[in-house]
Amino acid sequence: MTFHGFGYIALVLVLVLGAAFPLGAYMARLFRGEVHWLAPIERGIYRLCGIDPARQMGWGAYAIALLMFSVAHFLLLYAILRLQYYLPFNPQHIAGMAPMLAFNTAASFTTNTNWQAYSPESQISNGAQMFGLAVHMFLSAAAGIAVAAALMRAFTSGGLKTLGNVYADITRITLYLLLPIALIAAVLLLVSGVPMTFAPFAQVHTLAGGVQTIARGPVALQEVIKNLGTNGGGFFNANAAHPFENPTGLTNLLEIWLLLVIGFALPIAFGHMIGRKREGVALFAAMAIILGFAMVGTYAAEAANNPILVHAGIAAHPGNMVGKEMRFGIAQSTTFNTAATGTSTGAVNSFTDSYMPLGGLVPMFLMQLDEVAPGGVGSGLYGMVLFALLAVFVAGLMVGRTPEYLGKKVQAKEIKLAMLAVLVQTLFILAGAGFSLLTKSGLGSLANAGPHGLSEMLYGWTSATENNGSAFAGLSANTPLLDYGLGAAMLFGRFAVLIPVLAIGGSLAAKPKLPHSAGTFPTDGSLFVGLLIGVIIILGGLQFMPADTLGPLAEHYLLLAGKTF
């Protein structure tokens, strides 16, 4: 561990957290419908689609509309992937995708997961990347943020029957938030060397007299929204480790900033929306503390090199370089991967399968905490609000009062729905990974033996269910079991949380808003932040303790004892 490493983590946190405050204020104005600088385009979209943006929706209508939107988009992507051979922008003449892989991929991109069971260079055409995958990267991100905005509105006043208009929310978030940031950042990536071309792969005659084929394509724009929308689906198989996705230390810093900034701006926007900024800052602080510790933890694990290899003769410093790129070294690799698993991005600039056991445990644990530090765009904020409801409930039990959060009484219905959302995910992860390891097909997918193999499978189910999309990439995921199983896990992980969240929003919106009194449990101070972090670790994390012990922790101690598999 060096000064450079810690300095880098500090730099990332300062740049992200500093930008989150002004961006959060802007987003609150956006959610209230006060941002209009592209009004003619916005009106044109509504007119063409037959949308009345002023029509207010109750939680049920909002959920149904969102589901219809997602189903339509899922089917369109499935069709594009199957038919890509016949569609334009296919200079490499890539064949249509097989049904089970197309199902898995469509589920993956509809749910903002971006799990990649396919190998992009040989299995996805430029066209399918552009009008298939990249469109989903914008819209699934916008849909997540829309649900967060709907939930925020539930807390704004008492006796509300509606949560907003889902079509207007998605349109505005795309036009006024995602697209402008994406275009600016895409220029920066392009200048740094990220390609943007429709030409076929380049053929070069190398300096030493060989021939090399170099994959390229329209990468720059997709690379930005992949990070900004916490999607994670790489244009190339190696994701952000590929020099064309992430060519320099500066692009790496920019990409980390992009994948964290909206997630941290959302609690700030929440504070503005409810008129109590300190409440937003409290959620923001809980997110930042968890992520900060995780970044330091992963870095420390990787900076301590593999003792078996050091014994064999490699330098102890700078650390474990297996699966890492030279231009990023240790800290800039671990910070990227931690940021991508603290959010639901799942992009990687280094390969987690080759991380040290504890270095791989931290990203997996961040996902198992239900992706709230700061989580996916939208899903992180609503996940955090669920934990806040559970935290005030726990506090209420301790002192024997009916719990309230932000002036709304939290009752049995909300707590049941919140617990449902948390438990559905745990069930899918543990039952799915456990079942897979009992089958021949599941065992055949593993690339590594011993406890590391268990970690591979556990990581895969965790990633799919939590809609992250990163992997212990040695796992061969394109099998019927994992294509269909993980596809289902992604869909449940997204919609079995999103719908209870909207139901909670609807229920809370209708309740009267109680005035703040001396007897109210304060939810904007350090006591609450501590309680919230405790609830997240205990409720979100403890359920996975036995599984994590058998995987990464067991491997850690076996490695120290010099045992290999």
Add this chain to the structure above:
Amino acid sequence: MIRELRPALSLVLLFTLILGVAAPVAFTGFAQLVFPYQANGSLIRVKNHAIGSALIGQNFPGRQWFQPRPSALTGTDAKGQTVATPYDASESGASNLGPTSKTLIANVTARIAAYRKAYGPGPVPDDAVTSSGSGLDPDISLANALRQAPTVAVARHLPAGRMTALVKRFAMHRLLGVIGTDRVNVLKLNLALSRMQAATTMVQK
């Protein structure tokens, strides 16, 4: 539910046209016009022939070249067998071997022995014997390049001092003390090396 059919479907289609066709096509046009070098993959041309990309590593067989990092890429040959295809940039990926993998330990141990045989005893720079994330890493650490310099100089019949000076000239350093790493781009270094050799041979003649 039927009521939502039209707005949901048409919003998906309209955004597919805006975000999936219009935006990338327009942005590609801009990129090709204003930054054609980067937009097409930073291809390095020598006498109008592309010899590689400044951002993508390539193979350099023999001790007369500076060696890139090991690449874990594999492909299938005509018989359907898995074979190593290092630096095949039509694909990308890592070894994905875990820290307790016997294969990893055996591979790295063999590379350590080969490195010491070529470049002398002592602790081996990590990047020299571990495969990268992309399999296409264009860089090696400055320490690794400096260790290789004397051997490359002997193979090319050039003074070791000039070789070390060349490496230092191509070294890229950390920005602001924290961004990036101290490293050397192998293709650029070897290109300069071949030019230097050509110039030296010319003088001798």
